[in-house]
Amino acid sequence: MRIDIITVVPEILKSPFEASILKRAIEKGLVEVHIHNLRDYAQGNYKQVDDYQFGGGAGMVLMIEPIDKCIQELKSQRAYDEVIYLTPDGQTLDQKMANSLSLLGNMIILCGHYKGVDQRVRDTLITREISIGDYVLSGGELGAAVLCDAIIRLLPGVLNDETSALTDSFQDNLLAPPVYTRPREYKGLEVPEILTSGNTKAIEAWREEQAQLRTLKLRPDLLK
Incomplete structure (x- = not known):
């Protein structure tokens, strides 16, 4: 399995994959986790990835252009089973969903931030929207870590006793x-x-x- 995570703050996501079960799964070659900084796909000296929303209102919105560039570059290298967007109004993550996702080969996880992403991203690039609960976080990074943990621990060979997960x-x-x-x-x-x-x-x-x-x-x- 390969998981590509797109984020504005990659620093938040480093720690969960450098310890415990997730680290062991990566070292065994059972899963690959790659973290991509969205700013690497932005233009200009300031690498801007967000802007004010049309129509006014508080909060910034992640722009479609850098997200599209990142996803298209990843897709040019391999096929993906799902492009997941973490959002409070997505389908609530449960064990049945985790079981299903653990059977996939490759997936992209997009972490929302600020007020979210341009709706055109959700309309044209995302195949599945997932929420980890009915509350709002500062960004999707912690949600991505939760989702990855729920999926990876189910992969054969990750747990010392595979019947434990059952x-x-x-x-x-x-x-x-x-x-x-x-x-x-x-x-x-x-x-x-x-x-x-x-x-x-x-x-x-x-x-x-x-x-x-x-x-x-x-x-x-x-x-x-």
């Missing part, structure tokens, strides 16, 4: 059951006896029941 919350519209580790007893708090019984079938049944109960209590909307 038991995460939301994979089957249920929250994950409670988990415990050593010590078996701490300050009078004990691990449920069933988990130390060695009865695999009973343990799986308990986990399924706990997942159902937890979802019913915390996220009943998932069961509809």
Whole structure:
């Protein structure tokens, strides 16, 4: 998989890919992540990428020209399955979407900034619009990091135990059951006896029941 991220502030995106699981996935060659500074495709001494919006109003808008140049240059080098724009009014990211995106080969992620991008970008260059939640951030960079993490951890070979991702919350519209580790007893708090019984079938049944109960209590909307 190859992910190309277009941004005005590439510095924000460096850290997430230099540590932990994402770094390991890149080093293993399981994914390529390339960050592109939109200003490299802008004209003039000031490398302007934004301007005032037509019709007046507060806030600057990312211009179509540098975005188009960047995307067209990338497309001239390879085919892309999706060109994604991160925006608060996009389709909300969920586990089902992450699963689907993890099966793709190449994608471009455009990070919005300021008041967003010229609508013509969305009308002609973008194939999918995604939101990470019903709130507004200063830019799409943190959203891009969230999206990449959700996708990359699902790629075969990224996690040490590939079955781990299959038991995460939301994979089957249920929250994950409670988990415990050593010590078996701490300050009078004990691990449920069933988990130390060695009865695999009973343990799986308990986990399924706990997942159902937890979802019913915390996220009943998932069961509809």
